[in-house]
Amino acid sequence: MYAPQQERIERLQKSLRQQKIDGLLVSQPDNRRYLSGYTAPDHGIQETAGYLLIPASGNPILLTDSRFTLQAEAEAPLYTVETYTKGMLQAVETLCHSLEVQTLAFESEYFLYSTFQKLEKMAASRELTLKATSNLIEQFRAIKDPQELELLRRSQALNEKVFQAVYQTIEPGMTEREIALALELTMGEMGAEGPSFETIVAFGTNAAKPHAVPTDRVLEPGDLVLIDMGLILNGYCSDMTRTFVAGKPDQTFIERHRVVRQAMLAGIGAIRAGVTGVEVDRAARQVLNDAGYGDAFGHGLGHGVGIAVHEDPRLSPRGTNTLETGMVVTVEPGLYLADWGGIRLENMVIVQEDGAEVINTDTTSLDL
Amino acid sequence: MYAPQQERIERLQKSLRQQKIDGLLVSQPDNRRYLSGYTAPDHGIQETAGYLLIPASGNPILLTDSRFTLQAEAEAPLYTVETYTKGMLQAVETLCHSLEVQTLAFESEYFLYSTFQKLEKMAASRELTLKATSNLIEQFRAIKDPQELELLRRSQALNEKVFQAVYQTIEPGMTEREIALALELTMGEMGAEGPSFETIVAFGTNAAKPHAVPTDRVLEPGDLVLIDMGLILNGYCSDMTRTFVAGKPDQTFIERHRVVRQAMLAGIGAIRAGVTGVEVDRAARQVLNDAGYGDAFGHGLGHGVGIAVHEDPRLSPRGTNTLETGMVVTVEPGLYLADWGGIRLENMVIVQEDGAEVINTDTTSLDL
Secondary structure, three states: OOOOHHHHHHHHHHHHHHOOOOEEEEOOHHHHHHHHOOOOOOOOOOOOOOEEEEEOOOOOEEEEOOOOHHHHHHHOOOOEEEEOOOOHHHHHHHHHHHOOOOEEEEEHHHOEHHHHHHHHHHHHHHOOEEEEEOOHHHHHHHOOOHHHHHHHHHHHHHHHHHHHHHHOOOOOOOEHHHHHHHHHHHHHHOOOOEEOOOOEEEEHHHHHOOOOOOOOOEOOOOOEEEEEEOEEEOOEEOOEEEEEEOOOOOHHHHHHHHHHHHHHHHHHHHOOOOOEHHHHHHHHHHHHHHOOOHHHOOOOOEEEOOOOOOEEEEEOOOOOOEOOOOOEEEEOOEEEEOOOEEEEOEEEEEEEOOEEEEOOOOOOOOOO | OOOOHHHHHHHHHHHHHHOOOOEEEEOOHHHHHHHHOOOOOOOOOOOOOOEEEEEOOOOOEEEEOOOOHHHHHHHOOOOEEEEOOOOHHHHHHHHHHHOOOOEEEEEHHHOEHHHHHHHHHHHHHHOOEEEEEOOHHHHHHHEOOHHHHHHHHHHHHHHHHHHHHHHOOOOOOOEHHHHHHHHHHHHHHOOOOEEOOOOEEEEHHHHHOOOOOOOOOEOOOOOEEEEEEOEEEOOEEOOEEEEEEOOOOOHHHHHHHHHHHHHHHHHHHHOOOOOEHHHHHHHHHHHHHHOOOHHHOOOOOEEEOOOOOOEEEEEOOOOOOEOOOOEEEEEOOEEEEOOOEEEEOEEEEEEEOOEEEEOOOOOOOOOO
8 A cells, every 4th residue: 555644744744843843833734745645635724624643753643623524533643633623823722732843834835814913912922933944834735745646647648549539539619618627527437536727728819818717619620729628537647738720730739839839849858857947947948039039938847746736846947846856847838929829838757867758648630 | 888896986985085095905815896997806815816996086996917907997987996016015106195195994804914014114115104994895785785785686596596407406416516517607698607516416424515516425215405506697695505315305304494494484484774783693593592503503604796706794692783774684593403404494585674575485494
């Protein structure tokens, strides 16, 4: 059985001791799942399914309310589950006292200012020192172990299978919404837990919005079709984009598609352990710049994928990450022209010592 | 055409002037949509689709990045759309300068501590005063105008229609997941934008978890079935729960179901403008207490529903809300017994001057 939580907790506890932190409150749902196995999602940041309290040494605690007690106990056997009835903060106060926590850290990137205000008040009355951490568990999550890599390969393989099944059925007369629904349905039928984000299906000029939401627009012969889709399988996400034409592509589409494809290949070609996200982004962006589409590519080149569909590292002009072996990233250049439409291509790759392993095998439209 | 944003902005601006706030940064996605019509969702709080900057008087501004510019311009015609390329904070800094904002407020309940840290740094260098607001726009949202009430009625009517369509097909041999998928599919086919939360389908002891996630458990004759479902139609949510038995219910189920139904009726009976959420919760809880199930009901009685499926007001032992005419709330008592299962019943009601209008018409299992 694959139960990596013990090792993850120990690695984190070592880091806490080095930083002189006595306890860390984990609020970020993906971090919570990563460290505990507890899968309950937050319904928005204001409706938490619980917190972990990880002491610098000793047994970790999972704090939740009565809606989730049974699930937490079943899914997180390494944790002592504490059910709070008077709010999380009161439970944390009691635990900090009994565990002799003097420096309590919290995750600044998934902690509401309003919760901080309450924590601050409690800390003042208890002479507790608060410490805001940044990107602590995310750093560990960015580097996948071999089992995680296999789960990501399977997730993307299923994603491609779903894409192919629906791609074969696409024809003029269908709407963006219908195709998106068919994709999400097929994901479910083929065993996915669900989509990893809202499926994007955009025809023609609608594809000029990188984050288009499917509409009732009807597919006409000759329209370009952009599909950006991902699913969750065994807790791990996939993400892929293809752009093609309903019918025969014209010369403009073919040329622009080639530029985006060259940009993708240049990005993938630049990937290996030790290079920065900025450098990889630049390699792909240069291709678009050289072809005169620099202004038509407004977003970053890619992002890490794992338990979350968007996680570290980032490939972008403003990124701060250096790639390491075992990271998994998307490479997704695009060009977006309001009066014409958009093209984006996206594959997922594993960063290796001296290059990149492309996870995708689907070649739809890539051979244009 | 129903375009209520102008009035909403003016009402908010009046409140800002009263509080001596020169500008409010709106980060909460439902508040953003409520005030602007801009529908892009956040993919988690860390991936914002933009902010509104509402000055105490004058034209409001929508800040977003290039992925969303076209959508923002199309959906929010009352707003000046500013596309930021170097991050939201830099754009806010420039705008505060040009608009002569000296006191800038932000929404403490949807503002990350890490973003606050950056804002604080910027404010210090600009001699800007920051002010954390709480529940400012949510207060306005809690009271629905007549058009919103109609949208909520339609959303719940469709939700009931979807429930009935699938309910007719339920039979032993089906799994929780299959039924949940069928429900969500039918929502899409019948025109919903999507589910308003992850559909809950739980058989037998699985129903002892109030927030059960559908599993591959197979329905056996005599199992109880709890379905908690909602959808989004025209941006407005619905939410309903029914619990029934596959086949003939035994006496225990019938008795417990009656208790929960009596609790629901008691809750609904207590609703009118002027009573508190605590009082309504107590009226329902008393019925469960009297029947010996006080400990089996661990969650609050209900919540507001609107653009968000969970919003103000709250009906709970620890709530602080007083009901007002035009509020819309769920009434959803339940009892949960780990070794047996759970029963929850949930209707949505509109608070009126002297009572409650029950939106639901579905009587499945309610006449047991």
